[in-house]
Amino acid sequence: MIGIDEFLAMLATERGAARNTLLAYGRDLRQAEEMAGSELAALSAAQLAKLGQGWSSLAPSTMARKISALRQFYGFLIDEGEREDDPTHALPRPATRRPLPKILSHDQVEALFQCAETEAASERAEAVRLLTMLELLYGSGLRATELVSLPLSAVPRDEPFLTVTGKGGQARLVPISSRAKKVLSRWLAVRQTDSRWLFPSRSGHLTRIRLFQLLKDLAARADLPPEKLSPHVLRHAFATHLLEGGADLRALQTLLGHADIATTQIYTHVDAARLVKLVNERHPLARARASD
Structure with a gap:
């Protein structure tokens, strides 16, 4: 059988x-x-x-x-x-409610970047690497595994995209910002190894556990609670802040590499206040009441 x-x-x-x-x-x-x-x-x-x-x-x-x-x-x-x-x-049918993602405020993200950029100004390899990883986690919404397992060949030469292998081995193109490209160039200049990995370690590539540790240490140095920071929290911040800026949900689904848009829709909770305000201010009935 x-x-x-x-x-x-x-x-x-x-x-x-x-x-x-x-x-x-x-x-x-x-x-x-x-x-x-x-x-x-x-x-x-x-x-x-x-x-x-x-x-x-x-x-x-x-x-x-x-x-x-x-x-x-x-x-x-x-x-x-x-x-x-x-x-x-x-079998029983347990009622489950998917937990809402933890998010960082814009001020908290700014504090993280200020700390990382100040440390990277020394051009120490470890500090530039951390700033590069922070840029890609928050600026491109990569998962932890996607980030640490990036091969060097994924880095673009002329195009503003990374080639990322996501869940289930599905490849997608992820745009990177101009500032992220500049930091990537700085990292490649101080990265002294012939490893095939973008973020190498002694035995292969940087591990997810080590990435978690580095981010929590950075949070402490930036005067933020370390328990509030993880690669996934930065990915959530990427999605949340894009939606707040007016990003389309379908575009966000593509950027995040979600197979089902229902997974992406969990981020709409953060924009609830903006949507309520939009309806109250822009709906024809709202304007009609205001003119009464």
Whole structure:
């Protein structure tokens, strides 16, 4: 019978699932199989119901992830003709609310850049590298993994774009600003290595963990709470501040590399006040009331 390994292989080849997604799904499915005490593909609705009951103490988001993995797994079995029934109707349906992203104010972003630019004025390699990474995280909205794994070949020569490989191995062109290009040039001038990576380390490229550490240290030096800063927070700030400036949601979806615009729509909450003001000031009925 087709099992978990075949399902994960399908996700990788047909849907282009990212490595972290495959690891998470594999872990959830194998844990479910271990809890049930028999082969996952052969479980009944009653057995799945017991699994759901066993997850009752988990956070709603964690339970939702596990249930999503199971629903997709059994859907795959049905598509492959391995099962005729779908036992996942017995699973609970936890209500989840996607958390709103943490954001930085314009003043906080300015404080970060002032600190990073002051330190980079010495042209020390480490300081110029940090400023370059900050420019690309906030100025282009890159994910942490996308940033640290940038090959040197991704750096443009004449065009104002980076070639970025995102989730699922999907490549996209990301525009970079004139100031980011200048900082990139400074970094390339002090980068003394023949590594194929833009941000190399001794064994390959800079790790995500090290990037987190560098940013939190920068936040402390800029008199900001270190817990407020991460690569993802800078990506959120990029999206939020673009929307505040009038960016189109579809354009933002492309810039962020979101496969589904529903993912991008989470950023619209930050512009709620501006939209309410827009309706109150510009809607014909609002103007009619004002003239009464």
